Structure formats: structure tokens, C-alpha cells
Amino acid sequence: MSxxxxxxxxxxxxxYSAEIFMAELEEVQVKxxxxxxxxxxxxxxxxxxxxKDGKLGFAYGNKLDNLLDLAIDSLKASKEDKFNILPSPEKxxxxxxxxxxxxxxxxxxxxxxxxxxxxxxIVNVISEYYSALNLKVKxxxxxxxxxxxxRSLISFSIAYNVKSDTEVSPEIYExxxxxxxxMLDMEKIEDKVMLMRKIYGRKREKLExxxxxxxxxxxxxxxxxxxxxxxxxxxxxxxxxxTPLKEGETINPSLEIIDNPLMSNAPYSRSFDTEGLPSKxxxxxxxxxxxxxxxNTYWSLKTGKENTHSSSRNxxxxxxxxxSILEVNVKEKSENEIVIDQVQGVHTSNFDTGEFSVxxxxxxxxxxxxxxxxxxxxxxxxxxxxxxxGKSGEKEIYGNLYSPSLVIKGINVS
Amino acid sequence: xxxxxxxxxxxxxxADIRFLRIRDLVLTVTEDREIVSTNGIDEGFSxxxxxxxxWGYKSSTGEPSEEDVKDAxxxxxxxEKVNIVYMPPKKDKVEVKPKYDFxxxxxxxxxxxxxxxxxxxxxxxxxxxxxxxxxxxxxxxEYFSTEEREIQQDFVISGFSIVAVARENDVIASAxxxxxxxxxxxxxxxxxxxxxxxxxxxIDGQLKGKTVKAxxxxxxxxxxVVGVFAHEAVGHLAEADLAINGILxxxxxxxxxxxxxxxxxxxxxxxxxxxxxxxxxxxxxxxRDAYIIKNGVVNELLTDRFYSAYLGQKPTGNARAExxxxxxxxxxxxxxxxxxxxxxxxxxxxxxxGVLLVSPRGGQTSPDGTFQFGIQExxxxxxxxxxxxxxxxxxxxxxxETLGQIKAISKEFDISPGYCGKxxxxxxxxxxxxxxxxxxxxxxxxVE
Numbered sequence: 029m030s031x032x033x034x035x036x037x038x039x040x041x042x043x044y045s046a047e048i049f050m051a052e053l054e055e056v057q058v059k060x061x062x063x064x065x066x067x068x069x070x071x072x073x074x075x076x077x078x079x080k081d082g083k084l085g086f087a088y089g090n091k092l093d094n095l096l097d098l099a100i101d102s103l104k105a106s107k108e109d110k111f112n113i114l115p116s117p118e119k120x121x122x123x124x125x126x127x128x129x130x131x132x133x134x135x136x137x138x139x140x141x142x143x144x145x146x147x148x149x150i151v152n153v154i155s156e157y158y159s160a161l162n163l164k165v166k167x168x169x170x171x172x173x174x175x176x177x178x179r180s181l182i183s184f185s186i187a188y189n190v191k192s193d194t195e196v197s198p199e200i201y202e203x204x205x206x207x208x209x210x211m212l213d214m215e216k217i218e219d220k221v222m223l224m225r226k227i228y229g230r231k232r233e234k235l236e237x238x239x240x241x242x243x244x245x246x247x248x249x250x251x252x253x254x255x256x257x258x259x260x261x262x263x264x265x266x267x268x269x270x271t272p273l274k275e276g277e278t279i280n281p282s283l284e285i286i287d288n289p290l291m292s293n294a295p296y297s298r299s300f301d302t303e304g305l306p307s308k309x310x311x312x313x314x315x316x317x318x319x320x321x322x323x324n325t326y327w328s329l330k331t332g333k334e335n336t337h338s339s340s341r342n343x344x345x346x347x348x349x350x351x352s353i354l355e356v357n358v359k360e361k362s363e364n365e366i367v368i369d370q371v372q373g374v375h376t377s378n379f380d381t382g383e384f385s386v387x388x389x390x391x392x393x394x395x396x397x398x399x400x401x402x403x404x405x406x407x408x409x410x411x412x413x414x415x416x417x418g419k420s421g422e423k424e425i426y427g428n429l430y431s432p433s434l435v436i437k438g439i440n441v442s
Numbered sequence: 443x444x445x446x447x448x449x450x451x452x453x454x455x456x457a458d459i460r461f462l463r464i465r466d467l468v469l470t471v472t473e474d475r476e477i478v479s480t481n482g483i484d485e486g487f488s489x490x491x492x493x494x495x496x497w498g499y500k501s502s503t504g505e506p507s508e509e510d511v512k513d514a515x516x517x518x519x520x521x522e523k524v525n526i527v528y529m530p531p532k533k534d535k536v537e538v539k540p541k542y543d544f545x546x547x548x549x550x551x552x553x554x555x556x557x558x559x560x561x562x563x564x565x566x567x568x569x570x571x572x573x574x575x576x577x578x579x580x581x582x583x584e585y586f587s588t589e590e591r592e593i594q595q596d597f598v599i600s601g602f603s604i605v606a607v608a609r610e611n612d613v614i615a616s617a618x619x620x621x622x623x624x625x626x627x628x629x630x631x632x633x634x635x636x637x638x639x640x641x642x643x644x645i646d647g648q649l650k651g652k653t654v655k656a657x658x659x660x661x662x663x664x665x666x667v668v669g670v671f672a673h674e675a676v677g678h679l680a681e682a683d684l685a686i687n688g689i690l691x692x693x694x695x696x697x698x699x700x701x702x703x704x705x706x707x708x709x710x711x712x713x714x715x716x717x718x719x720x721x722x723x724x725x726x727x728x729x730r731d732a733y734i735i736k737n738g739v740v741n742e743l744l745t746d747r748f749y750s751a752y753l754g755q756k757p758t759g760n761a762r763a764e765x766x767x768x769x770x771x772x773x774x775x776x777x778x779x780x781x782x783x784x785x786x787x788x789x790x791x792x793x794x795x796g797v798l799l800v801s802p803r804g805g806q807t808s809p810d811g812t813f814q815f816g817i818q819e820x821x822x823x824x825x826x827x828x829x830x831x832x833x834x835x836x837x838x839x840x841x842x843e844t845l846g847q848i849k850a851i852s853k854e855f856d857i858s859p860g861y862c863g864k865x866x867x868x869x870x871x872x873x874x875x876x877x878x879x880x881x882x883x884x885x886x887x888x889v890e
Contacts, residue, residue: 056517058517059769059865060520061683062523062683062686062748062749062752063497063520063523063524063748064496064497064519064520064521064524065497065499065769065771066496066497066498066499066517066518066519066520067498067499067500067501067517067769068498068499068500068501068513068514068516068517069499069500069501069502069767070500070501070502070503070504071486071501071502071503071767072503072504073484073503075482084477084478085478086477086478086479086480086481087481087482088480088481088482088483088484089482089483089484089485090483090484090485090486090503091485095482098481098482099481101481101548102478102481102548103478104548104549105478105547105548105549105551105552106476106477106478106552107475107476107477107552109475134517152687154687154809189687189809189810196810197810198808198810198812199687199808199809199810268472268473268570268571268607269570269571269607269609269614270571270607270616272614344466344480344482344484345479345480346477346479346480372806372808372812372814373804373805373806373814373815373816373836373838375804375806376802376803376804376805376806376814376815376816376836377803377816378616378803378816378818378834379616380605380607380614380616381614381615381616381834383834385814385816385834385835385836385886386814386836387806387812387814387838389808389812402812402838404656404836404838404884404886406656406836406886440656442656442886
């Protein structure tokens with residue numbers, strides 16, 4: 029049976045530049061609905077990239093055997109491209125991203141399940157999902173890259189509704205995740221569930237007036253803003269005219285957006301990207317101006333722009349460009365009593381133009397503590413960024429977003 | 443199967459194991475790149491034990507061993523309430539042979555894609571970028587259970603998508619056409635001239651299209667949109683795991699739509715895009731047609747072994763998993779409205795002001811019955827005639843209200859392919875139906 033270094037050497041001997049990306053995952057999951065479905069997962073896989081004379085070959089598998097032959101088949105069919113180059117090594121400053129091993133993670137899940145039981149006393153729980161995982165990532169190449177990292181992640185999510193005498197609320201989701209179990213604030217989830225019970229325990233009303241501005245919670249922003257912005261801030265999409273954003277344009281002087289992979293406890297933190305290059309903090313929007321697009325080695329070389337080390341992949345695919353943790357900073361403070369906490373249908377947006385038309389399924393009036401029936405929110409990414417009036421509350425992590433709630437005007441809410 | 447015997451020895455009342463081998467090829471051609479994006483083999487197993495009334499899974503990319511049985515039993519904790527339907531012993535081998543062979547080399551397939559790219563650019567000089575993605579996924583599945591069921595299945599799902607972005611002055615248009623099939627090499631299964639015509643029509647429609655004023659309209663849903671409605675707005679509500687917390691469970695046996703409305707989920711259909719092909723599901727159960735709505739009445743729900751027992755309903759064969767990494771959950775297969783008596787012309791003739799919704803850009807639903815779809819190709823109807831293309835339309839509403847608003851269903855019928863996401867798992871599905879006229883539908887526009 030082959031090992032990574034043998035395959036790399038064999039490729040080198042045949043005259044190829046080569047790189048292996050390996051991921052090894054061990055995970056325990058508990059999923060509770062009407063029935064429990066619990067899993068113990070072990071997975072290992074390898075992605076092999078080879079380059080010769082500008083031609084690129086790729087193959088993946090759960091075993092290394094025959095991978096090189098498959099990659100050579102791919103290479104023979106591919107088109108020559110002078111920007112197909114593997115990166116050279118750079119110094120990586122390792123962060124500690126592993127906070128538990130899998131058996132400790134499983135014990136922690138059992139503790140978290142007590143919170144799930146408490147929430148079941150408050151609202152009608154539809155499903156609970158717990159996960160604890162250890163992930164080992166390794167990148168080795170003929171160019172001298174040889175980096176490896178262990179990461180942990182624990183997460184909890186819950187879907188529930190609130191039933192009153194007259195109606196049932198829409199399904200409400202809560203989610204929390206961290207590399208470090210100590211950072212999971214379960215009380216905050218319980219407080220939120222209590223608030224939802226109070227608000228959705230009353231009859232939902234139809235919003236009669238047209239709104240000029242609303243407050244999006246961090247969760248709603250993670251659902252709406254993050255996918256649209258992530259696509260639009262890719263250097264590949266910028267180069268190919270598939271983004272509404274333009275370099276150098278000022279969108280909103282109050283706004284700063286940073287891609288920050290260095291927050292060690294955040295779910296998407298990493299010491300290096302999936303090409304083995306050191307993580308760095310990238311300011312994307314500075315004082316409201318678009319100053320940088322995210323890139324990987326290929327798109328950096330092709331466009332002559334900085335490599336932001338934003339390569340992302342799993343072992344079965346070639347590297348693509350993806351943000352790590354998007355940190356949003358807004359100077360001014362602002363408040364609005366209408367709160368949007370959950371949107372649905374974001375995947376129906378046009379990611380090339382930034383246009384969206386989504387349903388805000390969880391919306392309430394903070395002051396009057398009453399919920400509204402579903403609203404339609406439509407506009408485009410630029411309107412969304414341009415319309416940010418100010419921040420409300422402290423920054424929170426939700427998925428790969430680190431942001432306060434934001435008050436936004438100028439989008440169509442009806 | 444030694445691990446299944448070991449599971450029984452250790453006290454499991456039931457155990458099954460799924461082996462999956464997926465041979466995957468993905469090719470990408472853009473305006474200036476030709477890449478083999480994915481080429482490889484994904485192989486592993488998922489062992490499941492029912493131990494003291496709880497499920498425990500062990501999934502791995504390795505070879506199954508007695509240690510894996512112990513791991514599965516170790517995670518089988520819960521409320522000890524799992525009860526399932528048991529099946530009689532059965533051995534079967536199913537091979538769905540493609541009508542059009544895949545016997546071209548990777549290079550030849552890339553050559554075919556390059557020709558398509560050139561044809562796309564020849565459609566209009568306003569097209570600035572194109573992304574063509576070709577895929578073929580060869581499935582080899584084996585299923586074994588302690589009931590002595592041994593099922594083997596081999597089939598291929600393949601397809602392509604073409605996304606083109608055009609620019610005219612400051613207006614950006616982005617449109618796509620996506621096709622998938624179980625019948626073989628997709629560039630031969632589908633008529634590529636028709637595909638390119640469709641792409642051109644969508645690009646032109648978006649560049650010239652006007653934004654519809656948000657409001658309530660009479661809507662004609664074309665087969666692609668009807669399919670997404672059948673899938674998103676009705677089918678998901680009929681998945682028993684969602685239904686028990688949703689609106690359909692309590693409506694079983696009740697009339698919720700006109701008598702001419704019938705919605706079915708089928709394991710296989712003789713349509714080239716019916717990629718929800720599931721002759722046996724991932725619990726080794728034979729697939730059968732499930733009549734979700736029959737003559738306007740909620741008839742039955744889609745089930746797995748657990749929910750068949752829970753509801754006292756005959757198994758439908760809807761338990762599916764994306765691959766060995768995931769647990770089996772209830773999924774749709776090919777979901778569609780059945781056709782009725784009207785012609786398309788008759789349906790559109792008496793619409794004074796309405797919208798024709800031709801092609802969706804995805805959709806979503808909630809168990810409480812709300813749905814939301816994006817639409818990439820739509821037209822304004824005025825006095826019974828198509829008057830203008832519309833740009834970036836969205837529709838939303840309540841399933842029960844919308845079903846009640848159906849006034850006519852056409853004879854014309856088609857099935858489209860899709861990939862459905864649920865609980866982080868994606869599986870191929872077919873969706874479809876005829877033209878359906880909805881008297882009142884909430885249509886949302888985009889502020890520009």
C-alpha cells in the first residue's frame with residue numbers, strides 16, 4: 029500500500045509537479061427526531077494534483093493506490109495553461125485548533141443533550157442535532173510544502189416551533205458551533221428560545237405598512253449576506269464578470285469587511301489554506317471601498333493580483349476560492365424595532381448579479397413583542413451593503429460570519 | 443455477512459449494511475479553461491444496528507470489521523422507541539443499462555464540451571462568460587440485512603449545466619440550462635440545439651425583461667415550475683418525518699385541492715430526466731408509486747421502515763442516503779402532478795393579466811406550508827397572449843391556499859431533473875407535471 033510521500037516521489041520521478049491534499053475525519057453525531065439516529069464516522073481521502081508543461085491532472089480516492097495513473101489520464105486530456113503552477117512553501121504559524129479528542133467530544137455531546145431536554149420543556153422541538161469531530165488536514169507537494177493540522181469542532185442545532193391555541197409558528201432554527209466546547213454559550217440559545225415562545229405564543233399579524241428599514245440579526249445576515257457576498261468577492265468571479273462588485277468603488281463609508289481565518293475558536297479558522305499556504309487576514313472592504321478580492325494561487329497568477337491564500341476544497345475536488353470567517357465592522361450605531369431573524373430561499377438568488385427575492389420567515393416587532401406573518405425581502409447585494417445604517421448589539425459568530433446585528437434601509441420589504 | 447452475524451450475537455435485533463462505490467467524473471469548460479475537476483472513486487460502507495430500541499451507525503471508508511459493529515452499538519443510545527417494518531428475505535440484482543454509451547475518452551468528452559462552448563458564444567456577442575459543467579456518476583450499491591435481503595444495483599446518473607453571463611451596458615444577465623439523465627451520455631440523450639435555443643431565450647429575456655410589479659396575479663406554471671411546486675411545496679410536506687410536524691399529517695383523508703389534482707412520487711418513470719431512479723431504496727425496500735394527493739384528497743405519506751411502522755402504512759421505498767457517510771432519511775424520487783384534460787392554449791386563452799412561469803431558479807418550503815421559488819424565465823400574459831419577458835421574478839405562498847386556487851391542468855407533461863437538499867444530504871430527483879393554472883399567486887419582483 030502506498031503512502032503520501034512515496035506517491036509524491038513517484039510523480040516527481042516521472043517529471044510531474046505534484047501535491048496531495050489529505051483529509052481524515054472522525055466524527056460522532058447524534059440526531060434526535062421521532063427516532064434517534066446516531067453515527068460514528070471515519071473517513072479518509074486523498075486528492076492528487078499533478079502538473080506538467082502547464083497541463084493539470086487531478087484524481088481522488090479513499091486509497092492512494094492507482095491515484096497517480098488516474099491523475100495522469102486527467103492531465104493528458106487537459107488544456108495547457110501557463111498559470112497551472114503549484115505554490116512554493118511559506119512559513120505557517122500554527123494555531124491550536126484541536127480542543128478535544130473524539131471520546132471527550134462524545135461525552136460533551138451527552139452533556140449538551142441535557143440542554144436539548146430543557147428546550148423540549150419550553151417549545152415543540154422537531155429535531156436536535158449534535159456533532160463532535162476531529163479533522164486532520166495535510167498538504168504535501170514536490171515544491172516543498174509539508175503542513176499538517178488537527179482541528180476539532182463541536183456543534184448543536186435545533187429546529188422547533190411554537191404552538192398556541194390558534195396557530196403554529198414557522199419552523200425556527202438555532203445553531204451554535206465552536207472549535208472549543210467551552211465557548212458554546214448554551215444559555216444564550218435557551219434565552220432565544222424563551223423569547224421566541226413569548227413572541228410566537230401570540231397570534232402573528234400581517235405587516236400593513238411598507239418598511240423603510242429593518243434590523244437583520246447575525247443569523248439572518250449569515251443566511252442572506254454571506255452567500256451573496258462570498259460569491260461576489262471571489263477574484264475568479266470578478267475576473268469573469270460574474271459579480272456586481274467593482275474594485276475601488278465605494279459602497280458604504282461606514283462599512284469594513286475582513287476575511288479573518290485567525291479566530292481560533294471560530295468554526296472556519298485555519299492556520300493554512302487547502303494549498304498549504306499560511307492564513308492571513310484580508311481586508312476586503314475598507315472605509316466602504318472594495319479594496320481586495322479573495323484568491324488562490326491560480327487566480328492570483330492569472331490576474332496578477334495578491335494571493336490572499338483563500339483556497340478551499342475537500343479531497344474530491346480541485347481548490348476553489350472561499351472566504352473563511354467574514355468579520356463585519358460598522359462605525360455607527362442604529363436601532364430598529366422590526367427584526368428579521370431567518371430567511372429562506374437564498375439559493376434561488378442570482379449570484380452573478382447579486383439579485384435576491386427571499387422570504388423572511390421569522391420576523392418580529394421587538395418593542396411590541398409580536399410576530400409578523402412571512403415577509404418578502406428583495407433587492408440586490410449592493411443595495412444590502414449600501415443600505416447598512418448602523419450596528420445593533422455586540423458582534424457574534426454564526427457559521428462563518430462574525431458580525432453584530434445590522435440595521436439596513438433601502439431594500440424592498442413587504 | 444460476518445458483521446451482521448456479529449451484530450446479532452452482540453444483541454442487535456436488526457442490522458443492515460450498505461456498500462457504495464461511486465466512480466465520479468466532472469469536467470469543466472469555461473471561456474478559457476478546460477479542466478478535469480473531479481476524477482476518482484469514493485468507496486465505503488454504512489453499518490446500522492438496531493440495539494435495545496435505538497439506531498447506531500458506523501460509516502467508514504475502510505473495510506468493515508467486528509470493531510465497527512462495537513462502534514455502532516456504542517453510539518446506539520436514545521429513548522429505546524425505534525420500531526420498524528421487517529421485510530421477507532430477497533435476493534435481486536438490478537442493472538439499468540444506458541441507451542447511449544459513455545465509451546468516449548475524457549479528451550473526446552472535453553472536445554464535445556468545447557464545441558458547445560463555441561456554440562454558446564456564437565449565440566450573442568453580449569455573452570461574456572460561460573461555465574459548462576459535465577458530470578457522470580457511476581453507482582454500484584450493495585445492501586445486506588439480517589432478514590437475508592441481498593440487493594445489488596448498478597446505474598449511472600449523468601448530465602451537464604451551461605451557465606452564461608451576458609452584459610449589455612450596465613445590465614448583467616445570467617441564465618442557465620441544466621439537464622441530467624439515467625439513459626447514458628447526456629450530450630447524445632438531449633437535443634443540444636434545443637438546449638442552446640433555450641439558453642439564448644433566457645439570456646435575451648433577462649436583458650430585455652422588465653421587473654414585474656409585486657402583487658397577486660393569475661399564474662400559469664409550466665412543467666419545470668409545476669415540478670418544483672410538486673416537489674418543494676407538496677412533496678416535502680408529505681415526507682413522513684417532516685409531515686408529522688407539518689400540515690399534511692392532520693389532513694390525511696381530507697380534500698385539499700380540486701378533484702382533478704393528483705400528485706404522485708414514483709421510483710422510476712420512462713422519461714429521460716427522471717433521475718430520482720430508486721428501484722430499491724437504501725433500506726433494501728422495493729419502490730412503489732406513492733399517491734400523495736389522489737383526486738384532491740391527501741392519500742398517503744412517503745415513508746422509511748420506521749415511519750411505515752409508526753403510521754401503519756405499507757412501505758413506499760423512500761429511504762435514501764446521499765452516500766455511506768449519511769444516515770438514511772425519507773426523500774422523494776420522481777414527484778409530479780398528473781396531467782388532465784386542457785390544452786396549453788385553452789389554459790392561457792382567458793388570462794387577462796397574468797404571468798407565465800417557465801423555469802425556476804430553485805425553491806424552498808417550510809413544514810408550516812410556506813414556499814418560495816426563484817424564477818429565471820417568466821413572461822407577462824395580457825389578454826390571453828404572451829406580451830413581454832420578465833426579469834428575476836420570485837413567487838411565494840401557502841401550499842394549501844395555492845392548491846385550492848388551481849383552476850385547470852393541461853395534457854402536456856414533462857419531467858425535469860434536480861438535486862434535492864435535506865439535512866445536509868443531496869440526492870438526484872425528478873420533478874414534473876403539466877401546465878397548471880393558479881388563479882391567485884403572490885408574485886414578488888426585484889427592486890432595481
